[in-house]
Amino acid sequence: MMKQDFQLSISQSNVSDNCKYITPKIIDAISEGVMITDVNSKIVDVNPAFEFVTGYKKEEVIGEKPDVLQSGIHGKEFYKLMWNELCQKGEWQGEIWNRRKTGDVYPEWLKIMKVDSSDGSVLGYCGVFSDLSDEKNIESELKKRAMTDSLTGVSNRFAYNERMNVLLDSSKGHNYQHAILFLDLDRFKQVNDTLGHSVGDQLLVEVTKRIQTLLKNKDILARYGGDEFVITFTDIHHPRDAVHLSEKIIHLLEEPFIIEDQKLYISSSIGISIYPHDGAETETLLNKADKAMYYAKENGKNQFAFYFDDLQTDAKRALLLDNELRRAIEQKSFELYYQPKVDIKKHQIIGVEALVRWNNEKLGNVSPAEFIPYAEETGLIIPISECIIDRACQDAHILARSGFKNVPIAINISSIHFHQKGFVNSIEQIFIKNNLPARQFELELTERTIMNNERETIRKLVKLKQMGFKLSIDDFGTGYSSLSYLVQFPLNFLKIDRSFIQQICSLNDNQAVVDAIIQMAHRLHMKVIAEGVEQSEQVKLLDSMDCDMIQGYYYSKPLPLNELMEFLEFWELELEGK
Template structure:
């Protein structure tokens, strides 16, 4: 508080017989050089002298306070008991020190560390009182700032994880004897990592700030919002009357965050998955409530994202499956245990099979058949999608060599590439190393990317696509129509194929608007010198209509489900015989 050297020197001086025993010159020197404020009073507690530091801190000139009581500085914050206790200690011990709030001449209240000492003469009589004080304003500001930083997320300004836990502790303690209900909402932004990886952390940070601002607009002062970490947020909706209040908030948050975010002249799209637990139904402890809300959030994410889910007991079992899934997935990567099934692409004009799409399959001895719809999203969340993709590309190369050994050479294999993998800085180098290791040419492979993948980080995406095209790869946009649905950007990319999403094909024969969209996509793609592939075709009527529209290739269960390599080779032989007989 008070600097020790200066405090000791003052005390040493005033503990001598009397202040008057020292020369005026020495007293003046001490007064002018010491950084602490000094006030000297007579035995009746009337101020007789102050130093320049006193004037600087309090704003009072010496002539304004001399003859007055120190009470001129009182802030009004401390009651009479405080001052009574202070003087009792001073009388009994000869000194008092502690923190006190005083008031400047301007009216500002400030904290100070004050030491008051008696000065006695040779007869032991009190001749003076001397007060030495340090202004704690700056120190308090620093302490307040440190406390604020310790309790606040520096990016978004809301509570951090520690502060949230502390506030929940107080909330739950006060709720234990009352019939209060609270809802804990655990939020995770879907595909935020993709934005961070492709557009950079600065864009990601700006997006998080805007997300918080939107969420705050829906909350009341009594509710608690905290950034739990990364792109995860927690909300406590306090003193609810019915769980439907949590439902209402979750729906509003989902709807609000689905609106595009304008960040650095770009429209960014995210969604959120939300898990909900209820106090005290799901638990009376913060950690338990958070864990259950987290499990519910993960369930919502696994079931389509952009949704919310309440916690239910079966999720406890599901969490064990997730742990097993993670362990077995890592083993599968290490042992290269994935298989590929191949779905043919049929030329609309010739009826020939002109290519295949490789689709990953995983059969595990502990989990059984694991759907790609389960393990692919989990792999994307954990980053395991990159080594899995490399396993898939390596297996596709091995299968290409088997096709080649059967004298099947003109059968390009389409590979679905995750956005996370594509945007890795070493993506092209890694796949070329795999191809070279297997002695496979790039022109026998097709890279399938989604709309959202190519729309992010436009310049870098164009550079990679051009390089891939130069290396010999065919390029296609998968699931067209489900993302940005903008044909104008396609002009910028060196694409070979456009795949119309199955959601448009399903109703092409019954809904005029779906038919019109498909027709427009085909015509525009042809103008851009791209061929069109319709996926998810299951009916003869769909084939006939797509043929009339000028679609180039068809893929779907109408012709064949995805087949293991050996079965696909048999299917191909059968298909070629059928084509010959048809002629």
């Protein structure tokens, strides 16, 4: 059938004669692709939009069948159903994938209409289609964003849970084992706090790349949040496979990362649960792997641990710890022990450091190493710190009434508390309430605390110094700062971390480091306190290095207030030679 005959037949049966010359112009003008075939399904006409979408010129397809566009994606059954519906209903519409002249496969929404003559015989078919490529790309991109961690490009928490649910559902009834590894980066917060979030983000990207080199295609890797990653090691033969993978990850992440010309060192703690031994549901397996990870972190970090049933007991203890800690804050039931600090040249006690202790009727003696990190994690450290400062003020009054008026008390300040907006004001109010001058107290801040947000830190330190407090930097040598950098902070004392002192007599390198710290601190007009001194040889060596003060078991362990007063009295009598 000729094109003119086809157009005439359409116009005679569907439109008035006045419109028969307009019809081709309308078809050419519409933005959807149009293809017209005769009754034998041979193409008799297409419009410009067809040429634009498919890449085929009109003259290339006239006389051809529509299968010139077939993508090969749909099977025979698909086309059979299409033609059945077209014959029965007179039209068919749906999503179909076709192929452009370039070979690219693309999606389109196609509507095919059967064109009948006035006597009901079939004249041909008209197909109208729209290219769905852009919509599909947008849909795909949105789906990808919803399922992908935007920083690292791996699955996010939602996508991981979805993929795990599918994996576990397909594993039922089969003898499959899967290992779930919950990974947390040790000391990552220090990187963020000292070098900034940009460096931290780059580090997370590099960590992801390293882990990916160890995984198979069917394994699942997700960034679960912050510096936490989850890995599903699928279809393992034995739990030792999870051990081998964990060891590889730990060793791989120990290697230095070079970011912005800086060498960064981190480590990782990994918790492991096994399907189906530890559970058959995603949430259960994740929860147990998470508990195992915290166990690994609390027992030294840079290691892995399998989940075991006793960890459930630890979870119950954590709940009890939280309840009892809140009650202790309300009742102010913390106690302070005091460790003397001794002037190495004059052999005089020049102050004490307050150390918190907590004895609970349900938990017994709870180590600060247990409840302080938990308090920092939950935010309870702020009211605890205020309790400690208030208790130190009360003890200062007791010391003064007992004749010990010139014993400065050093108080450790939590980093979280220090960086609160109202920190300086809250400290001031406690001392006003207790009617005590700030000059009787020394505030100890860790190296990492003062290196965080330096401008605001300087403002606070200057204000505290103006109020009369002495200021010291604690645990020096364990962070990222240098002594030359500390010149901008108004500090009075520097405390060398005990890790340098413990082997000062046996390691020449430690001696050199301690000696350098002492000399440089003196140049910056700071006095030096050595922590953790236990041996007479250490005292002699520190004396020869001109260290100013010593604190440690060599002179005294931390003492409750009544024993401290006895110790101070005995010390004075010894100095007087009585």
